[in-house]
Amino acid sequence: MHFLYKIWKAFQVVFILWIALICCILLYDLFDNVWNGLFVDIFTNTFTKRESIYYPDQDTSIVVRNINWTALKRLIFFLLCAVVLTGTGVVMLTAYISGKRKSKKAIANSAQMIHKYMSQERDADDIFPNEYAAISTQMSEIKTHMIQNEQLLKDEAARKNDLITYLAHDLKTPLTSVIGYLSLLDEAKDMPEKQREKYIGISLDKAVRLEKLINEFFEITRYNLQQIVLERETTDISYMLMQMTDEFYPVLKQRGNRIELKAAEDLSAYVDAEKMARVFNNILKNAVSYSYPNTVIKITAENYEHELVISFANKGKTIPKHRLESIFEKFFRLDDARATNSGGAGLGLAIAKEIVTLHGGEITAKSENEVTTFVVKLPV
Numbered sequence: 030m031h032f033l034y035k036i037w038k039a040f041q042v043v044f045i046l047w048i049a050l051i052c053c054i055l056l057y058d059l060f061d062n063v064w065n066g067l068f069v070d071i072f073t074n075t076f077t078k079r080e081s082i083y084y085p086d087q088d089t090s091i092v093v094r095n096i097n098w099t100a101l102k103r104l105i106f107f108l109l110c111a112v113v114l115t116g117t118g119v120v121m122l123t124a125y126i127s128g129k130r131k132s133k134k135a136i137a138n139s140a141q142m143i144h145k146y147m148s149q150e151r152d153a154d155d156i157f158p159n160e161y162a163a164i165s166t167q168m169s170e171i172k173t174h175m176i177q178n179e180q181l182l183k184d185e186a187a188r189k190n191d192l193i194t195y196l197a198h199d200l201k202t203p204l205t206s207v208i209g210y211l212s213l214l215d216e217a218k219d220m221p222e223k224q225r226e227k228y229i230g231i232s233l234d235k236a237v238r239l240e241k242l243i244n245e246f247f248e249i250t251r252y253n254l255q256q257i258v259l260e261r262e263t264t265d266i267s268y269m270l271m272q273m274t275d276e277f278y279p280v281l282k283q284r285g286n287r288i289e290l291k292a293a294e295d296l297s298a299y300v301d302a303e304k305m306a307r308v309f310n311n312i313l314k315n316a317v318s319y320s321y322p323n324t325v326i327k328i329t330a331e332n333y334e335h336e337l338v339i340s341f342a343n344k345g346k347t348i349p350k351h352r353l354e355s356i357f358e359k360f361f362r363l364d365d366a367r368a369t370n371s372g373g374a375g376l377g378l379a380i381a382k383e384i385v386t387l388h389g390g391e392i393t394a395k396s397e398n399e400v401t402t403f404v405v406k407l408p409v
Contacts, residue, residue: 075100143168184358203235203242210235259301259387266305266337267296270328273309277317285323288313292330298337298407304384305407308392309339311377312403316343319401336390337407348396356394357382 077094139161146156146168157165210232214225274288281287298305316326324344331338348356357378385392390407 139164147172203239206235207232207239259304261299261301263297264300264302264305265297266330266339267292267294269302269306270309270330270339273306273313274328277313280317281326284317284320286317286320286326288326288328290328292328292339293332296330296332296337298409300388300407301384305388308381308384308405309341311381312341312405315377316341316401316403319343319345321345321399332409335409337409339405339407340402341405342400342402344400347399348394348401353394353396357392 073094075097078097079094082091142156142161143164145151146153149156153165153169157168210228214220214228214232220228270290270292274290277288313326320326320343327340327342329340329342382392385405385407388407390405392406393404395402395404
C-alpha cells in the first residue's frame with residue numbers, strides 16, 4: 030500500500046511538470062505566431078543593437094544587429110535569481126505543508142495511543158512503537174503517579190468512612206448514659222444527695238464526651254469545605270508559645286503534665302498568626318493526648334541562620350516506624366480502636382502540615398525510646 034502511494038505521488042509530480050511544459054509552449058506560440066512575432070520583436074528591440082557598417086569598395090552601407098550582451102546577461106541573471114527563489118519557495122512551502130501533515134498525523138496517532146494506554150491495562154511497550162519511546166516513558170510515569178494518587182484517595186476515603194462509622198456508633202453510648210442517668214434523677218426525687226451528685230457527675234462527663242464527638246464531625250466538615258488562605262504579618266513566635274502554654278494549663282493539670290518552654294524573647298516570623306497558632310495548638314493537643322501522665326512536654330524554639338526551628342517533645346509510647354510515616358495523612362489516628370478519649374478526627378496533624386507547607390516550611394516527626402518529637406521549620 031505504501032509503495033502504491035509513492036508511485037501515485039511520483040505520477041502527480043510528472044503530470045504537473047508536463048502541464049507546465051505545455052503551458053510554456055502554448056505561451057511561446059501565442060507570442061510568436063498568434064501575435065505576429067511579438068516575442069521576437071520584443072527580444073530584438075531589447076537585446077540587440079542596430080549598427081550601420083560601410084563598405085568603401087562597394088560604396089554601400091549595411092544595417093546589422095548585434096547582440097547586446099550586457100542586457101542579455103542582466104536578464105539571465107534576474108531569471109536565474111527568480112528561478113532559484115521560486116524553487117526555494119516551492120521547496121520550503123512543500124516541506125512546511127508536508128511537515129504539518131506529518132505533525133498532525135503524529136499528534137493524532139499519539140493521542141490515540143495515549144487514550145488506548147490510559148484506558149487499558151496493558152504495558153506501554155505493547156502500544157507505543159520504538160519511535161515513541163520518550164512518550165512511552167513519560168506516560169508510564171504519569172499513569173503510575175495517577176494510580177498511586179487514586180489509591181491514596183481510596184485509602185483516605187476508607188479511613189474517613191470508618192471514622193464516621195465509629196463516631197456514629199460512639200455517639201450512642203454517651204447519649205444513652207446521659208438519658209439514663211437524667212431519667213433516674215427525674216424519677217427519684219428523694220434520691221440521696223451523694224448519689225445524686227455522683228449521677229450528675231457521670232452525666233456531665235458523658236455530655237462532655239458527646240460534645241467532643243460532635244466537634245469531630247464538625248472538624249471533618251470544616252476540612253472538606255475550607256480553603257486555606259494566608260494573611261501574613263510579622264508575628265512574635267515566643268509570645269505565641271508562652272500564651273499557648275498558659276491556655277493548656279487546665280488540660281495539663283488534669284493529667285499531671287506540665288510544659289517546659291525554652292525560647293528566646295526576640296523570635297519572630299512573617300506568618301499568618303492565626304493559622305500558625307492552629308499548627309502549634311494541634312501539635313500540643315496531640316502531645317497531651319499521647320503523653321504519659323505526670324511527664325514533661327518540652328518546647329524549644331531557636332533561630333538557625335535563615336530558618337526558625339520549633340520542636341515539641343513528649344514522653345509516651347513509641348510510635349512504630351510504619352505508622353509514623355502516615356501520621357500526617359488525613360483521617361489517620363494512632364488509636365484505631367477508639368478505645369480511649371485521646372485523639373480526634375485524625376485531621377489535626379494533616380492540617381498542621383498543610384499550613385506549614387503553605388508558609389514554605391517543613392514539619393517532621395520522629396519517635397524513639399518513648400520520646401516523640403515534632404519539628405516545625407519556618408523560613409525567616
